[in-house]
Amino acid sequence: MTSNRTTPPFPTKEAVLDFIQQSPGAVGKREIARAFNLRGEDKIPLKALLKELKSDGHFGREARQKKNNLDGRLPPVLVVEITRIDNDGELVAVPASWEEEHAPPSIYIIPERKSKFDLSVGDRILGKLKRLDNNSYQAIPIRKLETAALKILGIYQITEEGGFVRPVDKKAKSDFILNPEYAKEATHGELVLCEIRKGRSRKGLKEVQVVERLGGINNPRALSLVAIYERGIPNNFSSEAVEEARAAKAAVLGKRTDLRDIPLVTIDGADARDFDDAVWAEALDDGEGWRVLVAIADVAHYVHPGSPLDDEAQNRGNSTYFADRVVPMLPEELSNGWCSLNPDEDRPCMAVHLWLDSTGELVKHKFVRGLMRSRARLTYEQVQEALDGRPDNITQPLLPTVLKPLEGAYQALLKARHARGTLELDIPEFQVRMDDAGEVTEIIKRERLESHKLIEEFMIMANVAAAIELEQRRQPCMYRVHESPDPARIEGLADSLHGMGVSFAKGQVITPKVLTRVLERTKDLPEAKLVNELILRAQSQARYDPENLGHFGLALTRYAHFTSPIRRYSDLMVHRALIRGLGLGNDGLSDTEESRFNDIAVHISATERRSAAAERDTINRFTASFFSHKIGKIFPGKINGVTKAGLFITLDDTGADGLVPMRQLPDDYYIHNEKEHILTGRRWGREYHLGNKVMVRVTESDPVSGGIAFRLIEDGDDEGSVSGTADNRKRSPRSPRNKASGKPGFKKPGTSKKRSRNRRAD
The missing domain is CATH 1.10.10 (Arc Repressor Mutant, subunit A)
Structure with missing residues (x-):
């Protein structure tokens, strides 16, 4: 029935x-x-x-x-999400679901001593609430809940089969279904931030709903926005922080040391907008050394512990730089205003006098809190031109009294650098250039001038002096530490170098000098760039720590960051510690901050990694955008990675990285030698080594994911349009038709010794 x-x-x-x-x-x-x-x-x-x-x-x-009270209070039990750590070290949360127009109340987490779970930013808990005032509560955790709904950043696409979201994350394995009723009126091709609808799936794909619409992806400037949202970088300042920044005023001399008569100058990149360091030098009367002055913007004068500005700065940890925008650590009113050492304007500063002997060793130093006035805003290119004998109208009067003494002090510092044996890596940096519409016009290798190194050496010495001073004053120090490489990584490095024919004894004591000698022995080989990259990959990651663990790369026993408080919270902590230790004001390090030094070190090390990843992702996306207009063109490059997935290629002229998938290699069954980073064709004997020169054709380039795919070009292929110089069109390895020719670049079947091992570094 x-x-x-x-x-x-x-x-x-x-x-x-x-x-x-x-x-x-x-x-x-x-x-x-x-x-x-x-x-x-x-x-x-x-x-x-x-x-x-x-x-x-x-x-x-x-x-x-339980229902919400009628007076707008939160219920006594609520799901909350931890969003930040305040200046007192307390975890601060907000309601996990909040749809009101006004800002959500702050909920301070009070963990019970018997709590069996650790909490951190991003966690959700079910909490028992107690009201403190109209806009704040305390919450005792009842239990820890699952992580908040996973956010998906992607492109909304409307097809005949319905709406889909294509994730920008190139590691995502599938698209997501987005039905119109959950799209918040997003249009085709729009960048959307979504969350997965739990328990909902169709056709094997999960369903999502739009949380926020971010605009059209066709605008290249949206590519950096993708990284900002994908990496969770705070992009908007609180109204309280902005109001505090706008209320800032000029500093008066007061008890500060008057440095306005000293002709300090700033030297930065041509595109720099904030200037947080200025330098000056003079020869000592006996001609046996130098006196250097490094003046740094006094950010601590404007950003006080526990203030809204401080909360924002600590949360961000550092500024994040993209080709088309900057996400600053401080609002523009400070970063480009009162904390920027603009020329011909009085600015408060923290400064250090450095006395060097003729070999560049630091003899003594003295920190002061001063008021300075920059004589000029110079660029690296201007300074280099002047030192090379081609000064312009600005640098000509500064050349004998300012620039030449700076060069003399720099040469002394170079002697000290070489004597202690720093790790001298040469890693090219590529610059993305864009037009007014945001389109990538070219990708060029950024020139590294002696003027760049000059400023770097002055900043390094000022940082060393800051660490010494804080140790002497028994004040906490936010050290910049770089530990010795892990032995396992050094062993992997040795195997990689051995596979390239570069000798490197295992078991030796690793110092920066040892690695620099490898770089010197291989600097004239075609694989020199790759050797630099391999040694870089073997390094430990630099980080912040209240414990002094030394700096391996710089060969320094103590090191701190003092010179960039506009863009690094670590430097602001060092400034505050110096202010307290030297009695230079009542706005120095607080006892609460001191008790939280370790937590802050962990946090700002994480934010630094977050920014580096976002910057790297965006460069990849801009590069892919550039190459999306060059599909089918051929470029010279080198193999910089050999994996089971295929060959990773780095192009010579732009530094662009891409993959030749295994399926695109010439027909054969390939055996992967993981230890020596070699792919060998079992049938035809082709070998692909780290460092091999190749020619590749661009087959795919996706600006959204930042991925580029190549296909190898070998003898007999139709080369079509070739980009790059003709001198770079050397093919290695060769196609199977050459296997009997004995030509270099191909290993004949049965040959016992690999060609790449025949060349040994001296």
């Missing part, structure tokens, strides 16, 4: 929650099923839905949800 009953629609999560909230008493699965006329097989998905709601913390064991 056929039933005439019409199956009611299955209730949404929101409908079930609304029913529970409106019920006068406790309700359970039976009452919910009866209310929504659910029967038989419907009870199975209902059970799953209730279990999901429970795990989200919407109600407890008795299936009871």
